[in-house]
Amino acid sequence: MNGLRFVLGFSLASLLMVAPVFAESCTDCHRRETPAAVSQWEKSAHFPRVDCAECHGDNHQQIVDGASPVDARVCGQCHQQAYKQHSASRHGLSLQAGWGCTRTLPDPDKRECRFCHEEGSTRPKATVHCARFLTQTAEMRSIGCNRCHQVESSCASCHTNHLTDLEPLRRPEACATCHMGPDHPQWEMWQTSRHGVLYTTMGDEVGPSCQACHMPGGSHDVSFGITLTSGMQPLDSELITKRRAEMLSICQQCHARGFAERDLASSDAVRVQSVALVQQAMAIIRDIDDRDLLVPAPDERPPHPLLGQQLVLDGQMLYENYSHIERLLFKMKKYDLAKAVKGAYHQNPAYTHWYGNAELKLTLVDIEAEAARLRERPFVRPQNQGAETSNPLTEIETELQVLKKKYDRGAINAKEYAVERDSLLDRLQSAER
Secondary structure: HHHHHHOOOOOHHHHHHHOOOOOOOHHHHHHHHHHHHHHHHHHOOOOOOHHHHHHOOOOOHHHHHHHHOOHHHHHOOOHHHHHHHHHHHOOHHHHHOOOOOOOOOOOOOOHHHHHOOOOOOOOEEEOOOOOHHOOOOOOHHHHHHHHHHHHHHOOHHHOOOOOOOHHHHOHHHHOOOOOOOOOHHHHHHHHHHHHHHHHHHHHOOOOOHHHHOOHHHHHHOOOOOOOOOOOOOEHHHHHHHHHHHHHHHHHHHOOHHHHHHHHHHHHHHHHHHHHHHHHHHHHHHHHHHOOOOOOHHHHOOOOOOOOOOOOOOOOOOOOOOOOOOHHHHHHHHHHHHHHHHHHOOOOOHHHHHHHHHHHHHHHHHHHHHHHHHHOOOOOOHHHHHHOOOOOOHHHHHHHHHHHHHHOOOOOOOOHHHHHHHHHHHHHHHHEEE
C-alpha cells in the first residue's frame, strides 16, 4: 500500500473506488508481439490502474511512427514532485546543449523537433545549439547523442519503459550509461575511488554512491551539491554558496566538516590550475591562427554549422576538418580537463593526476612544439608562393599584423597594444636604415 501511494500518488481507497481500465486491444496483440513488455507492465506498480492508453494515447499509427512519445510531461501528470525536481535540475535543463535545430540538414529527422518545440508550434523552448550534434549523421545523432541527451524529456532514460521497481535506480550502475567515457568518466573515477571500493565491498552504509551524494533522499534534483557548469565554469556566487553547503551536509555524514572543506577547496584549486593550462594552449593556437599558419585554415574548411568559417575553440569546438594542433587542444580541453577536475571532486588521485593533470601538461608540451614547428617552417599558401618569408622587414610587418589581430579580439588591452606596437615600429625603423 505504501509503495503504491509513493509511486502513483493514489491512496489505496482511491484505487479500490476506480474500476480497472484495460486496453484489451493493446494487451491481446502485444502478448503475442511484445510479451515481455506486457509482463513487465502487469508486474509494475502501474498495473492495473494505469493502462496503455493513459501513457501512449490511442492513436496507434502515431505510436508506430514514433510520433507519440511518452515524455516526461506525461509522467509528470501523476509524478508531480519528481517532475518538478527533474525539470529544475541539470538533467532537466542544461542537456539542451546536446541538441541543435536540424531543419537545414540534408537528413532532418522530424522526431527531433520535439526536443525544442511543443507539438504544432514553431516557437522554440530552447535556443541552445550544439555544433558537434549538427555535424553528425542522423544515425549518430540518434544512437550516439540522443540516447543520453533525451534524459531531459524522457523519464525512461533512467527508469526504463514499463518497469517501476526502484531498486535498480538506487544503484550507481544506473548512472553509468551516460556518465562514463573520456569526456565525463564519473563512473570510472567513482568506481575506482575509495568511496567506490567501499561501496562495492561493504555496501551503501559505508561507501557513498552517486545517488547518496547527488540525489539524497530519492530527490530528482541531480544538481544537488554541484557548483560548476558542464564546461567547468563556476556558477554565480550565491548558488555556489548554496550548493557547497549541500555537499558539505553529505560529506559530514562521514567526515569532519573541516576535512571536507579542505578537500573541496583543494579540488577548487585544481580546477583553476587546470583551466589555466587549457587557456594557455588556446592562446598559442590563436596566435598561430593570427599568423595564418593553421592548415587547413578556417576559411578553407567546411563552414562551422553555427559560426561559419572562423576559428572556434570554445564549447562549440568540433573534432573534424581541422588542424593537428587543434586536435591536440580538443583532447586537452574535452578529455584531460574533465579527468583532472572531476577526478579531484570524486577523490580519485589517479584520475586527478595521471589521467588528468599529467596529460594536460604533456599535451601542452605537444602544442608548444607543434606551434614552434609551424612558426619556424611556415606553410606558404599557393596564393603567396614566391613571397619573401625571411626578410626582417616582412617579419616585423607580420608581427604588427598579428598584434593588431590580438587587440581586435580582446586578447590584449589598449595600453598593452600601444607598448608592443611602438616597440615593433622602433624595430622596423632600425631595420629600414
